[in-house]
Amino acid sequence: MKVLLIGSGGREHALAWKLAQSPRLTALYAAPGNPGIAEEAIIVDIDTADNAAVLAFCRKEAIDFVVVGPEAPLVAGLADTLRNGGIAVFGPSAAAAQLEGSKGFTKDICAKYDIPTGAYQRFTSAEPAKAYIRQQGAPIVIKADGLAAGKGVTVAMTLDEALDAVDSCFSGTFGAAGAEVVVEAYLDGEEASFFCLCDGKTALALASAQDHKRVGDGDTGPNTGGMGAYSPAPVMTPDMVERTMRDIIEPTIAGMADSGHPFTGVLFAGLMITAKGPELIEYNVRFGDPECQVLMMRLKSDLLPLLYAAATGTLASISAEWRDEAALTVVMASKGYPGAYEKNTPIARLPEAGTNAKVFHAGTALKDGQLVATGGRVLNVTAMGSTVSAAKDSAYTALDQVEWDNGFCRRDIGWQAVEREKA
Ligand code: AMP
Ligand code: GLY
Numbered sequence: 001m002k003v004l005l006i007g008s009g010g011r012e013h014a015l016a017w018k019l020a021q022s023p024r025l026t027a028l029y030a031a032p033g034n035p036g037i038a039e040e041a042i043i044v045d046i047d048t049a050d051n052a053a054v055l056a057f058c059r060k061e062a063i064d065f066v067v068v069g070p071e072a073p074l075v076a077g078l079a080d081t082l083r084n085g086g087i088a089v090f091g092p093s094a095a096a097a098q099l100e101g102s103k104g105f106t107k108d109i110c111a112k113y114d115i116p117t118g119a120y121q122r123f124t125s126a127e128p129a130k131a132y133i134r135q136q137g138a139p140i141v142i143k144a145d146g147l148a149a150g151k152g153v154t155v156a157m158t159l160d161e162a163l164d165a166v167d168s169c170f171s172g173t174f175g176a177a178g179a180e181v182v183v184e185a186y187l188d189g190e191e192a193s194f195f196c197l198c199d200g201k202t203a204l205a206l207a208s209a210q211d212h213k214r215v216g217d218g219d220t221g222p223n224t225g226g227m228g229a230y231s232p233a234p235v236m237t238p239d240m241v242e243r244t245m246r247d248i249i250e251p252t253i254a255g256m257a258d259s260g261h262p263f264t265g266v267l268f269a270g271l272m273i274t275a276k277g278p279e280l281i282e283y284n285v286r287f288g289d290p291e292c293q294v295l296m297m298r299l300k301s302d303l304l305p306l307l308y309a310a311a312t313g314t315l316a317s318i319s320a321e322w323r324d325e326a327a328l329t330v331v332m333a334s335k336g337y338p339g340a341y342e343k344n345t346p347i348a349r350l351p352e353a354g355t356n357a358k359v360f361h362a363g364t365a366l367k368d369g370q371l372v373a374t375g376g377r378v379l380n381v382t383a384m385g386s387t388v389s390a391a392k393d394s395a396y397t398a399l400d401q402v403e404w405d406n407g408f409c410r411r412d413i414g415w416q417a418v419e420r421e422k423a
Contacts, residue, residue, distance in 0.1 A: 001304065002062060005030040005041060006048050006078070007069025010331075010362035010380040011289035014296040015069060015303070016040040017360070022304035029061065035371060036361025048073055051081035058087045066090070067307055071286050074265075075101040075147065090307040092285050095261040099252075099283040103182045104145045106283050109259075113251040117280040118185035126170045129181055133162045139186040144169050146177030151223065155186065187281065189274035190416070192233040193291050194241070196249050196269075197306060199315040200262030203249045204306075207298060207322060208236035209291040210416065215338060217412045224338045225377060228413030230328040230388050231294040234420050235273050244271065244278045252283070264310055290329045293360050293380050297327035328391035328414050329382035330399055331362070332407045337376035345406035347371045347379070357383040357398035373406060388417035 001024050005016055013036040020028055020040040030041035031048050046057045051073075058066060066082050068074055068091035077094035091097075098105040110117040118141070123129035133140055142165035144152030152174050156162035162183075169178035195206040209231040215221040236244075248269060256263040268284035268291075287295070296303070300321040309318045334341035344367060350359055360382060363375015381399040385391030392414045399409065 001025060001064045002027045003029070003304070004058060004063045004066045005069065006066065006073055008032045008034045009069065009289050010360040010377065011287050011292040012069040013037050013360040014293040015067060018296040018299065018303040019067070022302045024302065024304050029063070034361045035364050035366050049076065051076065051078050054078060055081050055085045055087065058082065063087060065308055065311065069286060071097065071100050071147065071284065074285055088308065088311045090311045091265040092263050093261060096256055096263040097285045099263065100285040101147055102145055103143050103282065104180055107182060109252060109255050110280060113255040115248050115251050115280055116276070116278065118187050120182055120184040123181045123183065124179065126166050129166045129183055130163055132183055133159065133166065138162055141184040141186055142166055142169065143182040143184060144174040144178040145180035145182055148174040148177040152177055187272040187274055187279055189272045190235045192236050192271050192273060193288050194236060194244055194269045194271055195287065195295060196267045197310040197315055198253055198263050198265060198267050199310045199313045200264050201253065201257060202315040203245065203253050203267070204315050204320065205241060205245055206320060207231050207295050208233040209288065209294055211288060211291060212410060212413055217410050222338055226288065226290050226331065227333070227410045228330045229288070229291045229294050230326060230391065230414045230417060231291070231298055232326065234417055240273060240278055244269065248278060248280050290331055290380050293329045293382050294327040297358065297382055297384055298323045298325065323384070325384045325386055326388045326391045327382060327384050328388060328395050329380045330395050330409050330413045331377050332379040332381065332399065332402060332404065332409045333377050334373050334375070335406050335408050341376060342406055343374055344372045345404070347373055347402070347404040349401065349403035351381070351398040351401040355398040355401065356394045357381055373404065378407060387421050388414045389421050392418060
């Protein structure tokens with residue numbers, strides 16, 4: 001099978017690495033790609049924001065299957081263009097991608113199908129939103145409706161913070177994404193990420209992970225795209241997985257099909273495990289980054305037939321096998337991230353081959369033969385272990401071999417699981 005992978009981050013490097021191991025693969029292409037992905041795939045120069053150009057490339061090269069990594073092309077309808085053009089594609093239609101593209105859309109699905117989530121209201125102007133917030137009190141959560149690169153959410157511990165967040169959204173801080181605001185009840189508990197493949201009618205549970213959103217050790221500082229992750233998440237016991245499938249995922253899949261927008265691709269549920277059980281914080285319509293990196297390390301099965309089954313409506317006849325070990329990834333980022341950072345700083349050394357870890361490239365480029373950091377999140381040092389603590393030790397041992405003056409990382413990835421393992 002000839003496959004085209006869309007994306008250029010650590011998530012896509014992990015997908016490329018795993019797809020390249022498939023006996024069913026005959027050729028792997030990637031766009032835009034990065035130097036890590038280039039070790040697994042042929043990088044092609046197409047504008048991935050131009051849906052027609054991607055379709056034209058697929059026809060010219062007789063591509064059998066396209067795997068879309070990030071959400072932006074999905075929300076922009078790339079999967080629709082390819083599917084209408086007769087190309088099999090892993091990823092939802094633009095209409096189904098609204099599960100990530102509009103928080104209000106997802107909350108309305110939850111309300112309609114009785115899916116556990118925080119109570120909420122949607123607003124298109126500030127005063128009614130503020131009146132509702134005053135009535136509900138703090139803590140309370142304010143969310144820009146649209147895609148805001150993970151920055152559109154304010155967990156307000158005080159009333160003033162909540163009211164300021166409303167003003168900030170409606171004054172255009174998040175552009176069009178903030179034209180509508182969702183105000184939501186604060187949920188207390190432990191967070192987990194849960195991933196399922198979906199083919200429009202069937203959902204296949206994959207695995208759980210825990211992300212570390214804050215930039216600093218001890219979960220301090222501003223939110224980021226994720227500074228590290230591990231899998232599985234101990235809070236996702238078999239009972240919690242079963243309840244999540246029954247109460248959250250399956251009603252969503254049935255609801256989306258019912259509404260004429262069947263969901264295909266990977267459904268990433270951001271969950272809060274509260275005293276009442278799992279509640280939905282949000283959906284994403286693609287793999288998490290860096291959660292995907294740890295999932296791919298743990299997946300024993302061939303990834304290609306799994307993704308193809310999701311794309312072609314045949315998930316009911318396939319299953320996924322997982323390694324029992326834990327996997328953990330540490331993100332190395334450019335100093336200054338998630339704020340401004342210097343670009344094109346040299347990465348002098350990566351860990352020796354043969355260390356017990358895999359380095360996925362997230363924001364790198366080759367300039368005159370020198371590996372340089374071009375993004376905020378740059379490298380994902382990923383390792384397996386019999387426990388999260390063991391995986392953590394291996395990941396940091398490899399990471400300490402990296403020579404990159406402008407890089408930094410958190411030193412406490414996996415702390416919740418490590419504390420549990422010590423207890
Ligand atoms: P989101 O972009 O929706 O994932 O939100 C970012 C982060 O805000 C989540 O990972 C949670 O830590 C937090 N958050 C979002 N919604 C809630 C909520 N209703 N209650 C508590 N925390 C929340
Ligand atoms: N790591 C969080 C995300 O991919 O949305």
